[in-house]
Amino acid sequence: MIRSIPLLATFAGKIGAVEKRVKKRDQAWCDRNTPVCATRWAPSHRLAVGEKDEQSGVLVTPVRLKVSYKTPESLLGELTKSVGRGGVRIETAKPVPVGTKFIFELRSPGVREAVEVHGTVLTVAETAPGKFALHIRYEPPNTRQGLDAVIRRIFETSQYDKHRKAPRIPLHVRATEDRAEAPGYRLRDISSGGVGVDIESDSLPRHIKIGAPFSISMKLTTGMLSVHGQVVWAVTTRESDTLPPRVGIAWGEMKPRVRELLDDLLTLKALPSPPWIARLTFG
Numbered sequence: 337m338i339r340s341i342p343l344l345a346t347f348a349g350k351i352g353a354v355e356k357r358v359k360k361r362d363q364a365w366c367d368r369n370t371p372v373c374a375t376r377w378a379p380s381h382r383l384a385v386g387e388k389d390e391q392s393g394v395l396v397t398p399v400r401l402k403v404s405y406k407t408p409e410s411l412l413g414e415l416t417k418s419v420g421r422g423g424v425r426i427e428t429a430k431p432v433p434v435g436t437k438f439i440f441e442l443r444s445p446g447v448r449e450a451v452e453v454h455g456t457v458l459t460v461a462e463t464a465p466g467k468f469a470l471h472i473r474y475e476p477p478n479t480r481q482g483l484d485a486v487i488r489r490i491f492e493t494s495q496y497d498k499h500r501k502a503p504r505i506p507l508h509v510r511a512t513e514d515r516a517e518a519p520g521y522r523l524r525d526i527s528s529g530g531v532g533v534d535i536e537s538d539s540l541p542r543h544i545k546i547g548a549p550f551s552i553s554m555k556l557t558t559g560m561l562s563v564h565g566q567v568v569w570a571v572t573t574r575e576s577d578t579l580p581p582r583v584g585i586a587w588g589e590m591k592p593r594v595r596e597l598l599d600d601l602l603t604l605k606a607l608p609s610p611p612w613i614a615r616l617t618f619g
Contacts, residue, residue: 398454411442435457455474502528521616549618556601
């Protein structure tokens with residue numbers, strides 16, 4: 337999720353003057369809100385903001401926003417979080433009509449190509465005087481060029497990590513377990529060797545322990561992925577609001593077809609329409 341991007345420069349009438357005034361403020365905001373930093377609006381041409389449909393009032397030309405991340409991993413992690421749940425919430429000082437189109441241009445250091453994500457405003461709500469919350473539906477990237485460049489960069493830099501056998505892709509997917517009173521789960525940092533699982537609870541459920549069998553199933557556009565593994569490490573209690581109990585899974589032996597489907601997931605080539613949901617089983 338992109339955190340409360342300040343859109344004052346997007347909708348101000350005198351764009352050039354506003355950009356100068358907010359440059360220092362935006363940079364300070366960026367420094368406080370790692371890993372994502374939203375820069376000022378970058379229109380495809382100068383009159384884009386003023387072009388509206390006369391009947392609906394909806395902007396005909398999409399609003400283009402540049403969003404910079406500190407690493408390719410943070411870009412991909414935030415992208416999969418937002419696309420996976422189907423939307424993003426941002427704040428602005430000025431409302432826009434429902435139906436307004438956005439183009440988010442996502443960039444990270446070391447990657448020349450940008451990842452372009454399209455979005456549509458679904459709802460607009462006033463949260464305080466002069467403040468509005470926009471709920472924007474994210475669409476998966478239409479082209480692979482930028483996305484492939486980000487993934488390639490992650491694979492390239494991971495070869496220098498001596499502590500890991502396989503590159504980790506920061507894919508975030510919500511998951512459920514068919515068990516009474518089971519907590520919610522979130523998959524993260526998946527690789528060809530295993531996956532991390534965050535547990536939405538203050539402590540580790542009793543049936544989850546080191547050595548416990550594990551299985552996951554997730555419907556992809558290329559088939560049903562079903563992988564078995566084992567819990568190899570665990571953090572049993574919540575350390576903070578952002579560090580819940582979590583476990584690490586090592587995959588077991590895979591058939592060639594399962595390996596192909598896992599590769600489809602690692603390269604984000606076969607993700608279904610959002611929201612993304614995986615099914616887990618422990619024990």
